[in-house]
Amino acid sequence: MTDKPQDESSINATTTEAGTPASDGRRKFLKTAALTAGAAGAGMIDGFPLVWSQTTKDIKLVQVGGSYSAIKEIAEQATKDLGFKVEMQTAPHDALLNRLLTQPQSIDIADIEYFFQHFLLPKGTLHPMEAKRIKLWDKVVPIFSKGEYPDGRKVSTQGVLPFEVQYLEKPGDKKFATKPTEYITGIPTVYNADTLGIRPDLAKRKIESWAELLNPEWKGKTSIVSVPGIGIMDAAMAIEARGDLKYKDKGNMTKEEIDKTIEILIKAKKAGQFRAFWGTFDESVNLMAAGETVVQSMWSPAVTAVRSRGIPCFYAPLKEGYRAWASCIAPMAHLKGPKLDAAYEYINWYMSGWQAGFIAKQGYYSSVPEMAKKFMTEDEYGFWYEGKAAKGDIKDPYGNLMEKAGAVRDGGAFWDRMGKVACWNTLMDENRYMVSKWNEFLAS
Amino acid sequence: MALVLLLFFGVPLLVVVAFSFFDYDGINTNPAFVWANYAELFGSKVTLALYLKTLYFAAIVWVITLLIGFTVSYFLVFHVRSVLWQMGLFLLCTVPFWTSNIIRMISWIPFLGRNGIFNQALMGAGITHEPLEFLLFSDFAVIVAYVHLFTLFMIVPIFNSMARIDRSLIEAARDGGSSGGRIIWEIVVPLSKTGIALGSIFVITLVMGDFFVVKVMSGSHSASVAMAMSNQIAMVQYPPAAASAVLLLIIVSLMVAAILRVVDVRKELAR
Known part of the structure; x- marks a missing residue:
């Protein structure tokens, strides 16, 4: 940081x-x-x-x-x-x-x-x-x-x-x-700290670093998002974690940094490292749920969506921090x-709180967290914001079961998660160059 | 008619051409006249790779849909005697088109997946021991989806021109001692070439302009010309996307012109 x-x-x-x-x-x-x-x-x-x-x-x-x-x-x-x-x-x-x-x-x-x-x-x-x-x-x-x-x-x-x-x-x-x-x-509405989703039943060991995205152990079983600006950041987190490259600013790479990143990605792709690149929320859920991937960059509610189908999925807090x-x-x-x-x-x-309460139950954070309290039970606030074990079942705003009693949110409390941000979604100065290199990566 | 064409085709096309010369600084598009977008397009080896990949898909899909389309039409026209059955079976070919083509495409994903129905059946039958990974998120999956989606566009025109062939011609050939193969090659194929040409135009232009099937079925492992364009548009990079669109338009037009040069569709249709 x-x-x-x-x-x-x-x-x-x-x-x-x-x-x-x-x-x-x-x-x-x-x-x-x-x-x-x-x-x-x-x-x-x-x-x-x-x-x-x-x-x-x-x-x-x-x-x-x-x-x-x-x-x-x-x-x-x-x-x-x-x-x-x-x-x-x-x-x-x-x-x-x-x-x-x-x-x-x-x-x-x-x-x-x-x-x-x-x-x-x-x-x-x-x-x-x-x-x-x-x-x-x-x-x-x-x-x-x-x-x-x-x-x-x-x-x-x-x-x-x-x-x-x-x-x-x-x-x-x-x-x-x-x-x-x-x-x-602008007024902040929803935000979150993203990390890797893991299938613990298939991974069978602890995943603690972004580098696992590029680990040959998961050959053909990893995935990153196909949106250029975000996918390249996920890749950069992995590359930096593996120690290949040290970026000055992952969110604003120089041309050389983009070149090196894409070169590493092309190598990994040719070696069959990635199962697919996902473009939508549903695609990421399906890849995980169908067992196509074991380690994959994901959004928090997507992880919950996998879990709500009765399939184990874990949103791993990693040592390099969150995107x-x-x-x-x-x-x-x-x-x-x-x-x-x-x-x-x-x-x-x-x-004023209604919106905050609603989206908190989907795993997102809002501009003024304490306002959410009025619209959530103490147990819900404790689970989503304070990292406390749920006393009763945790449901989403539509009444669907999300977590059973006793569960603790992956990554813990609000500041444990938002306090470990490594980088933010971005628009690079070299945006144009980056998109053309990303296309080269996809075409390779 | 001319006005409609001018308004809804001519004007938008001119706008695209104009944009392809606009200047672009990473965030803003500025009216100008620069060749930079084209210089970048032609200077990049990605362009060639994208076109080779797209042409590769187009060629394979063209051959497969042509073979299937021709065979199905031939069967319908020359082997199904009753017109009722003929129309019934023809309509049957269109049944899959009653569902959205997105659904038809996406339903391949659970079928071909690592733990999908097909792999489970193969392993259940003891044919394979490990799931076959190449079935999904691969060029194979893309081609399967293309063929499934586009074969009808081949069947309809070929069926249409085959149905116009005078049966007595074939009988005469048979009476004269021609073999079945020779009848197909020297009578049926030449007389269905309008349908073949039209079907080919449909299939080739559809594949050349597609980005969605490639994206979903290859899991973004493969790219196509249009997919690169869609990535650019997503980041509001209109000028390079427009330049790329103009080039694609020219190339596809040339392909269509080449097909029409081989087969004079207009003359054949007027026949």
Whole structure:
């Protein structure tokens, strides 16, 4: 976990020059218009909460995000609690990013991974939120708001640490602020620490290192994700753990580092190391459950999904730490007036605990964990957040059995897991080069 | 008609061509006129590898679907006497198409898997002792899925042109003492070549443009031209993807032109 100076500046430098003057001007105009309207609306909220209910009733906010965070039940509950309509639409990562950039008007609330901010900031796609209008902002987990753990240790900056893209000095800036400010780019929604899923019945021994992904012992029985930016990070964790390479920043590799990584991957692939590369949640569950793989990079709920079929699966805490990811929501830049006010209201509702309780029962963490307590039993909170043994059966939000009484969460308590982040999901400076090398790897 | 074609085919195509010349800095796409995307495309050995792999799939799948398609059509046209049975069996060929092709493809996965039905049957019968690993997440699996998905596109046009062959021609040949093989080779094949050409166009263009089957059935072990493009689009790298699309379009058009040069479909259809 090194603390290195920011590399984003170089991305931003190039992107600021990008974009034609004409479209820049138009965007600026739109944004200013939106902001003025937003400011006016803010005054109204404070004075007369919900007085504008006539217009409010007709408001519909469309949130688009991944299937793990844009959950229908959350929208239904929000609609019930707030008095205006919230609608969820799900889209896979790539489709979402493309839609945000090409049809921003079709989305009101963007529900994105933090590293998307690098794509969106230069285009001014999102509305920078005023921190003072987010009631619980000072309660947000300090990983996001300060880039550090509660004990003051700095969080790993390998990859895109959410804190690096969390703040803006002022709306319209094309560069992220390096310290907390009054303008927030997104509110953390769901996040987690990812590691390897193991079939203990087939592995028959302890798995303690990412290097096992490349261990010939599991030839033809390992898998990593086929999404280029994430797959290469999983591979880098394994390569570094095996000692082949020491990366300066696994989340922002140099061309030589990409070359070497891909070279090692091609060698492993030719030797038949990987059974397959998975692209979706279900694929990863099926690979594990069908016994195609024994060691595989996975998401936490996927491991639980395997387990809920009665097949043993373990989410191994590894000595090198976790690869973490985090999603956030933010209003789109085209929102203004009552609709923008509604977005703020929705976001404040989102942080107030119902959502946190819901997703915690699927194994994810949320922006203000203590708010989840109101919506979970003590036993549930103890199991998911505090690493305590479950006293009763643990069920998911839909009532399906996830763990039996006595079980302890793999990896333990919140800070035992989130406290050991080695790197974050990322967008590299050499993104283009990386994708073309990844294609070379797939074609090899 | 011309307007529809222009609006829904011409304009989008022009946009793709325009994008292929745009500049691109890793995150942003900027209108420009640069050859960099093409330079990168032609300068990369990955391009050649991708095309070789895609052509390899196309060739194998073409041969297999052609053999199956021709045989099935021949059987339906010349061996099934009653028209009722003929149509009944023909419709039977289309039954698998009543389910989504994604489901048809994905159902191969549990069948061919390491602990799948096929491996269990083989081991149960004592034919093998270890599960065969090459069955799934391999080129083999990709080809199986392609053949399963695309054979009908070969059967329909070949069946159609075979059904138009005048039976008396074949009887005359038989009366004249021709062997069965010679009848097929000198009468049936030449007279069904329109169907063969059309079926070949369907199958080859479908395989050349596919990324989904390759991705799922090879477990991303194999790549295709379109899959590389989809990886680029996923990271909003439109210009290189557009350049790659233009090249693919040109190559597939050339392939289709070559087929049409061998068989003048228009003339044959008007016959």
